Amino acid sequence: MALGFSSAGAVPARPGTEASAPRPLGQLVPVPAEVVPGGSPYAITSTTPIRVADGSGHGSGSGTSSVSSSGSVSDEVRRIGTYLSELLRPATGYALPVTDRPGPGGIRLELGSPDRSLGEEGYRLHSTPAALTITARAPAGLFHGVQTLRQLLPDRVEADSRQEGPWKVAGGTITDAPRYGYRGAMLDVSRHFFPVEAVKRYIDQLALYKVNKLHLHLSDDQGWRIAIDSWPRLATHGGSTEVGGGPGGYYTKEQYREIVRYAASRYLEVVPEIDLPGHTNAALASYAELNCDGVAPPLYTGTTVGFSSLCVSKPVTYDFVDDVLREVAALTPGKYLHIGGDEADATSDEDYVAFMAKAQAVVGKYGKTVMGWHQLTAAEPVKGAVAQYWGYDRTGPAERGQVADAAKNGTGLVLSPADRIYLDMKYTEDTELGLRWAGLVEVRRSYDWDPATYLEGAPQEAVLGIEAPIWTETLTDSTEIEQMAFPRLLGAAEIGWSPAEARDWDTYRLRLAAQGPRLTALGIDFYRSPQVPWS
Numbered sequence: 001m002a003l004g005f006s007s008a009g010a011v012p013a014r015p016g017t018e019a020s021a022p023r024p025l026g027q028l029v030p031v032p033a034e035v036v037p038g039g040s041p042y043a044i045t046s047t048t049p050i051r052v053a054d055g056s057g058h059g060s061g062s063g064t065s066s067v068s069s070s071g072s073v074s075d076e077v078r079r080i081g082t083y084l085s086e087l088l089r090p091a092t093g094y095a096l097p098v099t100d101r102p103g104p105g106g107i108r109l110e111l112g113s114p115d116r117s118l119g120e121e122g123y124r125l126h127s128t129p130a131a132l133t134i135t136a137r138a139p140a141g142l143f144h145g146v147q148t149l150r151q152l153l154p155d156r157v158e159a160d161s162r163q164e165g166p167w168k169v170a171g172g173t174i175t176d177a178p179r180y181g182y183r184g185a186m187l188d189v190s191r192h193f194f195p196v197e198a199v200k201r202y203i204d205q206l207a208l209y210k211v212n213k214l215h216l217h218l219s220d221d222q223g224w225r226i227a228i229d230s231w232p233r234l235a236t237h238g239g240s241t242e243v244g245g246g247p248g249g250y251y252t253k254e255q256y257r258e259i260v261r262y263a264a265s266r267y268l269e270v271v272p273e274i275d276l277p278g279h280t281n282a283a284l285a286s287y288a289e290l291n292c293d294g295v296a297p298p299l300y301t302g303t304t305v306g307f308s309s310l311c312v313s314k315p316v317t318y319d320f321v322d323d324v325l326r327e328v329a330a331l332t333p334g335k336y337l338h339i340g341g342d343e344a345d346a347t348s349d350e351d352y353v354a355f356m357a358k359a360q361a362v363v364g365k366y367g368k369t370v371m372g373w374h375q376l377t378a379a380e381p382v383k384g385a386v387a388q389y390w391g392y393d394r395t396g397p398a399e400r401g402q403v404a405d406a407a408k409n410g411t412g413l414v415l416s417p418a419d420r421i422y423l424d425m426k427y428t429e430d431t432e433l434g435l436r437w438a439g440l441v442e443v444r445r446s447y448d449w450d451p452a453t454y455l456e457g458a459p460q461e462a463v464l465g466i467e468a469p470i471w472t473e474t475l476t477d478s479t480e481i482e483q484m485a486f487p488r489l490l491g492a493a494e495i496g497w498s499p500a501e502a503r504d505w506d507t508y509r510l511r512l513a514a515q516g517p518r519l520t521a522l523g524i525d526f527y528r529s530p531q532v533p534w535s
Contacts, residue, residue: 020166020168021168022041022152022168022169022170023151023152023153023154023169023170023514024037024170025037025127025152025170025171025172025174026174027151027152027511027514028148028151028152028174028511029151029209029490029493029494029508029511029512029515030209030210030493030494030496030497030498031494031498031502031503031507031508031511032148032174032175032176032498032502033175033176033177033498033499033502034173034174034175034176035172035173035174036172036173036174036175037170037171037172038171038172038173039127039128039129039171039172040128040129040171041127041129041168041169041170041171042127042128042129042130042131042132042168042169042171043129043166043167043168043169044088044092044094044096044107044132044153044165044167044168044169045094045167046093046094046095048094048096048105048106048107049096049097049098049099049103049105049106049107050081050084050085050096050097050098050099050106050107050109051081051099051100051101051102051103051106051107051108051109052077052078052080052081052098052099052100052109052110053077053100053102053108053109053110053111053112054074054077054110054111054112074111074139076139077109077111077139077142078098078100079265080109080139080142080143080146081098081109082098083143083146083265084096084107084109084146084149085097085098087146087150087157088153088157088167090159090160090161090162091156091157091158091159091160091161091162091163092157092162092163092165092167093162104130104131105130105131106131106132107131107132107133107134107149108131108132108133108134109134109142109145109146110133110134110135110136110142111135111136111137111138111139111142112135112137113135113136113137113141115137115175116137117177118136118137118141118175118177119137119138119141119177119178120137120138120140120141121138121140121141121144121177121178121181121210121212121267122136122137122141122144122175122176122177122178123135123136123141123142123144123145123148123174123176123177124136124145124173124174124175124176125145125148125149125173125174125176126172126173127152127169127170127171127172127173128171129171132149132169134146134148134149139267140212140267141177143207143266143267144176144210144267145176147207147208147209147210148174148176149169150208151208151518152169152170153167153168153169154167155517155518155520155521156521158518158521158522159521178210178212178496178497179496179497179498179499179500180451180463180464180465180466180496180497181212181464181465182212182213182414182464182465182466182467182496183210183211183212183213183465183466183467183492183493183496183497184211184212184213184214184215184271184414184465184466184467184468184496185202185206185211185213185214185215185423185467185468185469185470185485185489185492186214186215186216186217186273186416186467186468186469186470187199187202187214187215187216187217187470187472187481188217188220188469188470188471188472189216189217189218189223189225189472190217190218190219190220190222190223190224190225190242190282190472191220191222191223191242191243191303191471191472191473192242192243192246192472192473192475192476193223193225193239193242193246193247193248193249193250194472194477194478194481195249196251196255196258196259198477198478198481199214199216199259200259200262201478202214202478202481202485203259203262203263203266203268204266205482205485205486205489205522205524206266206268206489206493207266207267207268209489209490209493209494210493210497211268211489211492211493211496212267212268212269213268213269213270213271213465213467214263214268214269214270214271215270215271215273215338215467215469216259216270216271216272216273217273217275217469217471218251218272218273218274218328219234219238219273219274219275219279219280219282219283220275220279220281220282221279221280221281221282221300221305221307221308222241222242222243222248222281222282222300222301222302222303223238223239223240223241223242223248223249223250223282224238224239224250224282224283224286225239225249225250225251226250226251226253226256226272226274226328226331227250227251227252227253227256228323228324228327228328229253229327230323230324230327231286231287231320231323231324233286233287234282234283234286234287234324235250236250237285237286237299238282238283238285238286238299239282240299241299241300241301242301243301243302243303243472243473244301245301246476253331256331257331260331260332260333260334264333269334269335269336270332270334271334271336271337271338271371272328272331272332272337272338273338273339273340273371274324274325274328274337274338274339274340275339275340275341275342276310276321276339276340276341276355276359277309277310277312277341277344277347277351277352277355277356277359278305278306278308278309278340278342278343278344278345278346278347279305279308279340279342279343279344280308280309280310281297281299281300281307281308282299282300283310283320284296284297284308284310285297285298285299285300287320289314289316290310290311290314290316290317290320291311292311292313292314303473305343305345306343306344306345306346307345307346308346309344309346309347309351310347310355312347312351312352312354312355313351317355318358318362321358321359321362322362322365325337325339325359325362325363325366326362326366329363329366329367329368330366332368335368335369336368336369336370336371336386337363337366337368337369337370337371338371338372338388339356339359339360339363339370339371339372339376340372340373341356341372341373341375341376341379342372342373342374342375342390343375344375349378352378352379353378353379353380356372356376356379356380357379357380360381360382360385361382364382369384369385369386370382370384370385370386371385371386371387371388371414372385372386372387372388373387373388373390374387374388374389374390374391374399374403377402377403377405377406377411378402381406381411383410384410384412385411385412386411386412386413386414386464387403387406387407387411387412387413387414388413388414388415388416388467389403389413389414389415389416389417389455390416390417390418390422390469391403391417391418392417392418392419392438392439393417393419393420394419400455400456400457401457403455403458404455404456404457404458405457407455407457407458407459407462407463408457408458408459408462410462411462412462412463412464413455413458413462413463413464414463414464414465414466414467415451415454415455415463415465415466415467416466416467416468416469417449417454418438419438419439419441419445420441420445420446420449421441421446421466421467421468421469421488421491421492421495422438422441422468422469422470422471423468423469423470423484423485423488423489423492424469424470424471424472424473424474424475424484425438425439425440425441426440426441427440427441427442427443427527427529428440428442431527433474433475433480433483433484434474434475434484435471435473435474441488442529442531443487443488443491443509443512443527443529443531443532444505444509444531446488446491446492447488447491447494447495447503447505447508448505449495450495450500451463451465451466451495451496452500465496466492466495466496467492468485468488468489468492470484470485479525482524482525482526483525483526483527484527486519486524486526486527487512487515487516487519487526487527487529487532488527490512490515491508491512494508509531509532509533510533512532513532513533513534513535514535516528516532516534516535517535
C-alpha cells in the first residue's frame, strides 16, 4: 500500500487536559506518514509482558534475514524488546518481562509484515485495549516503532526513578516509513574533543527522533581524533590539543569500535570523515615529511580555515592516505567513508583535482562509497560518490549549478545547507554560543525548507537525504552541544523522515512545543525559541 498522510489526531492536547488522558496519537516528531486514531487506549500495567515474535503468522516471503529458518525469534527482536523493557522499567516500576511465549495482550514486537511499502525502516503501531502491537519487515523498523511508542507515553517515562501512572497509549493505528534513507547528524570532535560517553549520549538523542546516520568529523587543523597504527603520532601528537589550547584527546581503536557498536544498537550507521587535502594541520604537525618543505608546522588552536594542505606532489602523501583510509575502513562496517575536500584554499585547482582522483580510488580500493563535501564536484566524482552540499540559500548560481550538474551525472546528494541546518549557527544576535558566518538561524528558518526543491536543477532522485552538522569551535561539552542542537535537530529529523505533504510550520510548532517537557525530562537544556508556544 502507498502511505498517505492523515492529520487526524495530530494536534497536541490542550493546556489543562487531564494528566491521565493519553497523548493524541499523532503528537509526534517526526510526524508519521499515516495516523488513524480510534478506539479506547492501551494501558501498560504491572502485568504487561513484552512479547517478541518472528512474524511467522504473517506468512512467508518477508525477506527478513534476522529470523532463523527454524522459526525462532531473532536475537535482534529480543534485543529490541529488552531495550524497550529497560527503557520503561525505571519510570513505571514494572518488570515488563521479555518473552517469546505466545499469549494474549501485552506489548507485541513482530517481524514479518507483508507490507512492502514499509521498507527496511517502516513500521505499523496498532493500539487497542487488548494489546499494543508494532510490526515491521526489518529490525530497524521495529526499533523506530519503539521510539514512537516512547513518545506516545507521558514525558515522565523518561525519568530514571519511579513515577506515577497511568501509562496509556491512545487507540488507533500509525503506519509510517521514512521519506529519505539518509537522515544524518554530524558531530565535530576535532575542534573540541568529546569522550565516548558524550558521543553515546548524542546517539541516544538522535535515535529518539529516528536519525540513522552519525557522521564523525575525526580530523581537522585543530586535532586528529582516531588512532592510526601505521602513523601513531597523528593521535598522540596531532590529537594533543584543541581550539583554545585544551588537552584534546583521541579515540583508541577499541573506543571507536565501541562507538560504532553502540550506534548500531540504536540503528545508526557511523560515517567517519578524514578531511583531505586541506584541514590537515594536525597531520602536518605530526609528520614533517607530509609537508612540501619537510618542516612540520606547530600545532594549531585557532579557528581560521583554508591555510593547510597535504603536499600533493609527494609520493609519501599517498602512502599516508592509503594507510589512514585502510585502517579507518577496516574499523567501520558502514557503507561510507567521507574524505572531506572542503576549503582546500592552499591547494591549487590542478593539484586538488589530481589529489581527489587518487583519494577516491583509495576509498573504492577498501570497499567503501566515497562521500565528500560538495567541493568534490569541482574534481570528478567517481561513480556512486555522494556530495554533501553545505552552501547557503545565497550561494552563487555557478557553484550550485556545478553541484546540480554532478547530480544529473549520477552523483548522490546529501543536503546540509549551512544557513538552514548547521546546528552551531546562532539562533539570534543574543545567542551566547555558536557562530554566525552563515547567518542567524531561528527554529522556523531551520525547519521551513524542502530537500526535493532546494537545489535548483538537481534531480529529486539524486537527493539521498539530509544531514544536520554541528561544528564545535565554541562548544566544549554535552550541555553546550544540546543548547545549540535542540530544538533544531528535531526539525531536521522531521525533514528527513516525514512526507512533504505532512509538514507545515503551524502544526509543527505545536508538536515541537509538546516535546519540551520530554527534552527537560531527558536533562536537555534546549533553546526556548519565542517562535514556539512551549508547554
